[in-house]
Amino acid sequence: MTDFTEEEIEAGRLLFAGPCDFLKGVVALDGLPPADRVEFCFAGRSNVGKSSLINALTGRKALARASNTPGRTQEINYFDLGGRFWMVDLPGYGYAEAPKALVARWQELLRAYLAGRPTLRRALVLIDARHGLKAVDLEILDLLDSSAVSYQAVLTKADKLKASDLARIVEAVRAGLAKRPAAHPVLHVTSSETGAGLPELRAEIAALG
Ligand code: GTP
Ligand code: MG
Numbered sequence: 001m002t003d004f005t006e007e008e009i010e011a012g013r014l015l016f017a018g019p020c021d022f023l024k025g026v027v028a029l030d031g032l033p034p035a036d037r038v039e040f041c042f043a044g045r046s047n048v049g050k051s052s053l054i055n056a057l058t059g060r061k062a063l064a065r066a067s068n069t070p071g072r073t074q075e076i077n078y079f080d081l082g083g084r085f086w087m088v089d090l091p092g093y094g095y096a097e098a099p100k101a102l103v104a105r106w107q108e109l110l111r112a113y114l115a116g117r118p119t120l121r122r123a124l125v126l127i128d129a130r131h132g133l134k135a136v137d138l139e140i141l142d143l144l145d146s147s148a149v150s151y152q153a154v155l156t157k158a159d160k161l162k163a164s165d166l167a168r169i170v171e172a173v174r175a176g177l178a179k180r181p182a183a184h185p186v187l188h189v190t191s192s193e194t195g196a197g198l199p200e201l202r203a204e205i206a207a208l209g
Contacts, residue, residue: 015082020080041123043090050126052064057198094140114149122184124188126154128157129160157191157192
């Protein structure tokens with residue numbers, strides 16, 4: 001983990017302590033809000049913890065819905081973060097149990113969104129710390145590489161591992177990302193449960209805009 005200065009940490013804290021409001025859920029590209037500010041999104045396979053991370057970052061229990069049912073977030077959900085950023089919660093990728101036609105529609109929407117949003121500054125790709133990079137994660141990374149979107153990996157659910165196992169996974173994920181030029185080199189290790197890694201991630205996001 002790269003160090004952040006006290007000022008950067010404080011800027012992140014202030015950003016996420018301020019207003020953050022749900023704007024809308026988008027199901028088609030013509031529903032996107034104006035591309036009038038810096039945007040970042042949370043991507044990752046179904047159930048990896050995207051909505052939980054948004055709730056934890058903002059300190060709000062139910063800003064983004066989180067659930068035990070994979071595939072819960074089915075729209076591109078937009079949040080207005082302090083009037084400075086569009087923060088976007090993407091539908092979970094690779095949820096196999098949803099009807100095929102629905103999966104195809106989400107993936108098409110995701111693809112079109114990633115390729116066609118010029119203000120999208122970074123995709124934060126969440127990876128379950130218990131599993132590391134799996135085939136479905138690699139699919140997301142491939143999609144981002146081919147869309148030329150700058151992205152950065154965030155390990156989630158770090159509280160579920162022993163420190164030694166976590167260190168091993170961190171190294172493996174780092175190695176897996178090192179070959180990918182569009183990947184930002186800093187890997188964030190987080191837990192929405194304990195709050196670990198969140199001040200640094202807030203600082204990283206605040207520095208995007
Ligand atoms: P989809 O919307 O279906 O794509 O899922 P999601 O990526 O938004 O996942 P969500 O935030 O709904 O979390 C899925 C499950 O993981 C829930 O049961 C959460 O409580 C749990 N979870 C998420 N983050 C953490 C974490 O940091 N630690 C632990 N222990 N559990 C977590
Ligand atoms: Mg979700």
